[in-house]
Amino acid sequence: MENCGCITCDAATKELYEKAKNEGIETVWDRARAMQPQCGFGEMGLCCTNCGMGPCRIVKVSKDGPQAGICGATEDTIVARNFARSVAAGAAAHSDHGRDIALALYHVDDKARIKDEEKLFKLADEWGITVEGKDTVQVAKEVAEKALGEFGKVFGNLLFLKRAPEKRIKLWEETGVASEAIDKEIVRVLHSTHMGCDADYRNIIRQAIRAAMTDGWGGSMIGTELSDILFGTPMPKKVEANLGVLKKEYVNIVVHGHEPTLSEAIVVAARDPELVELAKKQGAEGINVAGMCCTGNEIAMRHGIPMAGNFFQQELAIMTGAVEAMIVDVQCIMPSLATITKCYHTKLITTSPKAKIPGATHIEFDEQKSFEIAKRIVKEAVMNFKNRKGEVHIPDEKSEGRIGYSLEAIIKTLDRVTNTHAHPSGTVKPLVDAIKSGVLRGAVAIVGCNNHKQPHDSCHVTLAKELLKRDILVVTTGCGAHACVKAGLMSDDARKYCGKGLATVCELLDIPPVLHMGSCVDISRILVLLSEVAKYIGGDISDLPVAAAAPEWMSEKAQAIGLYAVASGVYVLLGVAPAVTGSENVATYLTKDIESVFGGRFEIESDPVKAAEKIAAHIENKRKRLGI
Template identity: 55%
Template sequence: MKPKAYERSIDPATRAMLLKAEKEGIETAWDRYEKQLPQCSFGQLGVCCRNCNMGPCRIDPFGEGADKGVCGATADIIVARNLLRMIAAGAAAHSDHARDAVLTFKKMSGGEAGSYGIKDEAKLFSLAAEYGISAEDRSKEEITAELASALLAEFGKQEGPIQYTRRAPETRLRLWAELGIEPRGIDREIVECMHRTHMGVDNDATHILLHGLRTSLSDGWGGSMIATEVQDVLFGTPEPRKATVNLGVLSEDKVNVIIHGHEPILSEMIVEAAEDPTLLKLAKEKGAKGINVAGICCTGNETLMRHGTPIAGTFLQQELAVITGAVEAMVVDVQCVMPALGSLTGCYHTKFISTSPKADFPGTNRIEFHEEKAYETAKEIVRTAVENFPNRSPEKVSIPDEKQECMVGFSAEAILKALGGTPTPLIDAIAGGSVKGIGAVVGCNNVKVQHNYGHVNLVKELIKNNVLVVTTGCNAIACAEAGLLVPEAASMAGEGLKGVCEALGIPPVLHMGSCVDISRILVLASAIAKALGVDISDLPAAGAAPEWMSEKAVSIGAYVVSSGVYTVLGTVPPVLGSAAVADLLTRGLDGVVGASFAVEPDPFKAASLMLARIEEKRKALGLKA
């Protein structure tokens, strides 16, 4: 019988660290998942309610127990309210990230955050123009200050649509307005989510879910898009570059600093501090040959696509990076950080450093980050890691050999630039059948799915059938680890897509960034739809999240579907306790917003669903099969 490690992941580096963890008696997320089995079936169906203290209430889906909560709430109401709260939490996470980026932007304009500057002036002027801000005879600082104020005002906007929704096709804008889901400020929509789901407020499942769509749109076309745009201005808009991924990027003879989380405000400074001559000299004095910064999750994706900083792994590899025994500091900001890291780092020499004023964890060294002293704080963190290098136990060090080259940095601007500044060549390739359509594959890892199995096999199936894939987040990292983000991967694609990739020198799978950068996919889809004179829902495109697990993914899925893109989920959301809600999400939404969800754990069947949708849209546009 094969060890459990082989059932848990398809990635060799991950398997190696799981075997090491088992040998050393170290607990991982997979072990904790097995201890939870069987998981609460009421929770999995979404039919439990804790929204007041008369409960918790639960509805028996088999009709043998209670069919209503104490207040009279049915399964439909409870499931819809629970889903709306998930959307609110996910939208809050992405959009609070955006707010921090804008606050840094504003402080920089006033000279209060001297470590930062404008890396993309062209985008600064472009964004200012969208807000009607004049650049004539004005300094960059004045333009930046006015733009920052306009962006901050978007968060609490009480009436009227947020600015970046104007990037969507006119037909989509009219549809949102007709449905009453044109988004206002993200803060208003989230507050309304919490109000509606309070005991005794909104008790109609369809009404509740429509507000969920509205809230998600304020994230996708608001908060997330703002984060992407501001970070591009501050740190540079990504362009294609080469890098390496997987646990093998860790170094046996250098100080290893892992940056993990989702906000690049600090990690940008850590990348810079790691090249500081004083710290490099100190590292050599401590016996190291240098300082190696590597990423986990989307903080890693941010620095990967702008600097080529290597990525050590996905969400489920965060513990495994520590288990290598070679990490001097695990530096975290917010989101997707396992609190288990505190006790785990105690088994090794690793310093677990938390930096965000909003997020603390058990067992951390707290070095709180503030923009006013960004570079100084980054140097303190890197120095802490360097001084920890002599504490490494050589007998505990085991770094897998696996590391894979990848090509990253395909922002919407970079893709259009590669196409000659217009989406026309891509449209021509789609119209001619060389490229059947576009697949947007994103999302987390989930211990319920064999690590990377859903991600890699779904994407391979799509490119084999001439679907160009765009990817973000942990899916992007998984695809990179599987060798799908290099031009040579075109050999795995169908003949049509292969030819296009070889002509342009690109991979068949394009890394577009972190989770918030799904907004880049919206911008690209909108540009293609406008060029064709159609709505986004008319495009031969489909989305998927094969291994999703977080509330952010619920918000993402909702705004992608609300934007008109059919989306397949690989893990089951907690909605099956209500036939009405499940039916609305998987069928009814098609007649409302032109797209819906599907749930299919098998990546090959999921690919078939996406391909069928793409062919259906091709046929409707009069394109050849």
């Protein structure tokens, strides 16, 4: 797959996009085209609607137009405020997801429902919860309560900040970004960006960072850790990916969205013998569950459930005519699905009180009755099988890969080498050794969404390949992970894209060169990995020869992620410019000056080949400074 200049580099996507065109069905690409030209004020972040005197916009092209809002807010203030609000919304989404997982853990009343007891007790220990004389369910309740406290506690900083290297913690305290309770920091962004409040762009960004930190080192980390405790910590396993995982003769259920609570229950319900029997009575051979977007990542990582596709494939999945039900919870669900399902038999089922869509069937999910509700939803899908209309069109395209690289899985994998050299196991030593010796030059996280401003998947894949050939290990999450597995980059065969050093490491450790670390909230796994490596070398995250890239990002969550990564000391390359270009001060601060404060910064580069060059230069620079 090359960067061909067309809408996508994914063959299945191309095929169904053509089908959509022939059938006159509107997709994200058509709506993007109809939207051109997009509003220049919005694009630059120069439109303010924060009060009833507005909307106000700053005119950059001529000095004759307004140079300040009606209240006198400058371009710096307006741009910074808009950016901060986006970050807060992103952090809110991830954190509220984390809260729901914590609530699910809180309500567990049966030990059998806790899949990683070891991790539960480890976290209890980390948080100073005494476990002696308590049973597992009791400990789970107390851990969940502590986690829920992180959202609204009256005093004190986020507990997980302590997982960072000491130097980093000190830096956060000195620069005033060591976050307190999650909800508090997000509310503070909304307050301080209210009309007539904070006008100092640097201070607005400082508060935005505090909110972003409650995502990566707060809600997301809670989401990841507690999901592992509840549903199991991912371990390497094989998976199939792309729309070709749908099966013509089966009842196809696509779960789409983010929270694993619902999808886990659906996976279990779909295996219920009664429902499988019912499916057979309807003329199907069985029930096939596949995942999309981050929900897809969650259940693929834990159960090897096939990955149907990423953000830009959600509409196309329905156009196969083979999907009996698309079940969604929260985030990244296009409202257009309701329109498209009208042309097919597919039932769109919403399940969260936070995300209803006109035209969809709403069956509210309730964690306490999860199995019952999941069975009801699966039954809806089964009974819909006979309603298929017209021809079923499933692209042949699917690929295979190995996924499931949680931090625990990575350490276990590294132990294979440690043990043979009689070194202490359970550390990142082999990884550090490989980087120090130069066999590996460094590591890069490729994360984030799809965006019509970039060819679909093409930037993820091209960037990954460009890095692999430079002996840079790639880890990935979110829709970037879908792109990479579809392109075959998580198979052993992908070693052919690697430089000699990386290929050797992959062979020795028996790993693919691109490691799937999970969903977007699982970027918290990467933060912990970076912290472990930094602590091991006695330094800080900003010392490491690493970087992050979101070549096709679109969501507010991605902006929050980018900002907490920068504040954690990481160089973050964005393939799409955020709406900050209207203020030279804000743009310069985020792409240059911020580095002298946090050791990380943003870089904007839409071309994935040039992006790889810039990242590689950054990595070599860090190596030089480390003297390796």
